[in-house]
Amino acid sequence: MGTGAGGNFNWIAPVYDALAFIVFGHKLQQAQAVFLNRIPTGASVLIVGGGTGWLLEQVLRRCQSKRIVYLETSTQMVARASRRMVQKALVGSVEFRVGDESSLKPDERFDVILTPFVLDLFSAQTLQTTIIPQLRTVLKSGGLWLATDFVKPPSNWQKALLWVMIRFFRLTAGIQAQHLADWQKLLSEAGLRCEKRQTEVGGMVSAEVWGQVD
Template sequence: MTNRKKFSGPPDGGFDRLAWAYDFLAALVFGHSLKTAQAHFLATIPAHSRVLLIGGGAGWLLNQMLVHRPLSRVVYVEASSRMLSLAKRKVQDLKHAPLVEFRWGNETVIGAAERFDVVITPFFLDLFTRQRLQASVMPRLAACLLPGGSWLFTDFVHPPYPFQKYLLWTMYRFFRLVCKIEAQSLPDYPPLFTAFGLQRTASRDFVGRMVVASVWRKE
């Protein structure tokens, strides 16, 4: 028994409304930069790792993992049922597609006894309030990461330039309106990670320091 809860859909499934256009819109605004950031540390994933990828959307990053990394198991968690369907279709013809277990849901569908060598959160944590991150999302993800395991984090961070701040403000207003996300602004991520026993071992900035990709190791 893994003590997993059954997921009943929204509030976290609001990206159903945008699933068909999300990757196109991201590329329209940022080009290939967001994909480059997500993939930057994939090479650090040890061979034959058990990986939890949560919030991976339509499956581009999952495809890259299955093609380029020799993994033993991937649990793919996505709250948008339409995004999940797109991800399944994207990898269904790959040789290693049977390694993937697709789950519709959020952090609550991860069993209390489940453990992973690697956790990946691509542009996921910025959807939640600091309170939700502290109380539910990060405790569950940190608990399922094995000691010595790595958390590959890619997300927007507080940008240094006024036009980036305005872009971020606009993005939050758009996604709150269209996808009903709960967050209104970015949290300060490093204190959240260190509070759960993780230490940053590598980091790289993208999009003029508006996006960061980093590796956090669990002590």
């Protein structure tokens, strides 16, 4: 059983992309694509919380992955992502799986894990005890974790924006986070090492490549 801590995005799914666009334009999407070139040919890829499927489309278009598992708790998000694949005639081996990290199979392993704007949904405790360890378990040795997410913003107006966003998603989707957890610190405490990072969206977002410490 999962924690359900990432909330229920079914209600917000029809308007999610439009809302993100009104506030950020295409910047949140662009940030997610920064390190897609690090996905090796033939990789097995796990996309966690991919939403309506923009990132899935980019992975299918730009990378030659062998297999993708699209893990999403929201049935509405999964419906949109799979519809996108059909409408845009995207080709690739994709398994859409409605569920969370507890739906991963014990023997499953991935070369690359993508968490696009997902770690920010959880409290530090849930990240530390559940999300990060469970995802780490399915990451192959030598695998990569591409994390793109909000980070502590540099300016006061950005801090205010982040505060409003967290409140908004607590109200509409019931996410657990009350404030932004220090997911970078928690990834490194879990034995991962940041190999590369690029700051995006005026310092509010960081796109990062994490690997395992040898």
